[in-house]
Amino acid sequence: MARIIVITSGKGGVGKTTTSAALSMGLAQRGKRTVVIDFDVGLRNLDLIMGCERRVVYDFVNVINKEANLNQALIRDKRCDHLYVLPASQTRDKDALTKEGVERVLNELTQNHDFIICDSPAGIEHGATMAMYFADDAIVVTNPEVSSVRDSDRMLGILSSRSRRAENSEEPIREYLLLTRYDPYRVLSGEMLSVDDVQEILSLNLLGVIPESKAVLSASNAGVPVILDRESDAGRAYNDMVSRYLGEDVPHRFLNPEKKGFLSRLFRG
Amino acid sequence: MGLLDYFISSRSKGTANVAKERLQILVAHDRAARDRPSYLPQLQEEILAVIRKYVDVDLSSVSVNYEQEDSHEVLELNIILPDTLQNQA
Numbered sequence: 001m002a003r004i005i006v007i008t009s010g011k012g013g014v015g016k017t018t019t020s021a022a023l024s025m026g027l028a029q030r031g032k033r034t035v036v037i038d039f040d041v042g043l044r045n046l047d048l049i050m051g052c053e054r055r056v057v058y059d060f061v062n063v064i065n066k067e068a069n070l071n072q073a074l075i076r077d078k079r080c081d082h083l084y085v086l087p088a089s090q091t092r093d094k095d096a097l098t099k100e101g102v103e104r105v106l107n108e109l110t111q112n113h114d115f116i117i118c119d120s121p122a123g124i125e126h127g128a129t130m131a132m133y134f135a136d137d138a139i140v141v142t143n144p145e146v147s148s149v150r151d152s153d154r155m156l157g158i159l160s161s162r163s164r165r166a167e168n169s170e171e172p173i174r175e176y177l178l179l180t181r182y183d184p185y186r187v188l189s190g191e192m193l194s195v196d197d198v199q200e201i202l203s204l205n206l207l208g209v210i211p212e213s214k215a216v217l218s219a220s221n222a223g224v225p226v227i228l229d230r231e232s233d234a235g236r237a238y239n240d241m242v243s244r245y246l247g248e249d250v251p252h253r254f255l256n257p258e259k260k261g262f263l264s265r266l267f268r269g
Numbered sequence: 270m271g272l273l274d275y276f277i278s279s280r281s282k283g284t285a286n287v288a289k290e291r292l293q294i295l296v297a298h299d300r301a302a303r304d305r306p307s308y309l310p311q312l313q314e315e316i317l318a319v320i321r322k323y324v325d326v327d328l329s330s331v332s333v334n335y336e337q338e339d340s341h342e343v344l345e346l347n348i349i350l351p352d353t354l355q356n357q358a
Contacts, residue, residue, distance in 0.1 A: 153296045157303045190283020197289045
């Protein structure tokens, strides 16, 4: 039985796909059989971030409509044997994701995988609700910014009412907060909500804080999940996140500005 | 001195505390609305219609409150009857 994780946020552009790519790669590198599914039908992008866009033949909707089987549609990652990508369809509309179809595909995937990562589209429309409906865990990706925090709170409400677990009165979805694009300098100067501020408002289990980093754009330019960039702060923060998700007790890093500037040089000298 | 000024001025200039306050109010409001059953507005209207058969009250004098606690839910109905009723009695 696989654990199903939805990466959600409500607001767009906060880092859902970046996080889906990083989490799936991180889990696979730790030997977990992982598949990452793009639920953004019509606007597929996960394949680009994963660097497998030229290998897409069949997609999620083809499998749902039984035009292809799973083995034909799953793309095996070239860097990591345990990782598969199921791309979204670029041409059809989001209603192609039927609840029965999604359930059937997930049930099939759950047979021989440990983790299924569902990369949700932005918004609260059909694609987003399908991505979260069957989830066991939810990672709510949030920027330290008012509209993102508000939308995240709205998603929490939807997670607790419109999911399979909620409808069957099972144990609720485990919800985690991932704060991304965090700029410790701006937090220090009082320009940006701090991790404590966001925690106080959303009161979620904090899975990680990913600092604002140039490495994220470089990684997406190259089609390499940023978690593979072990030199970068974002890559290391994502690695910590994966360890934390798997139950390791890893302290949070990158919450304070690096002491590399004029001041520290002055004091060291 | 100059450096200290920089930090003090930038702290007071910061808008993060404004963001936090606004969010706290907004989120509390959103959550209160979210937890209410969807039939509440209609319930309020129909109760009002029944009361109006006997007493002349307006919408603002009927309030329906819904609260959820750990083990139970409270549906509170508050009707303010007009003063004239007391005089008649």
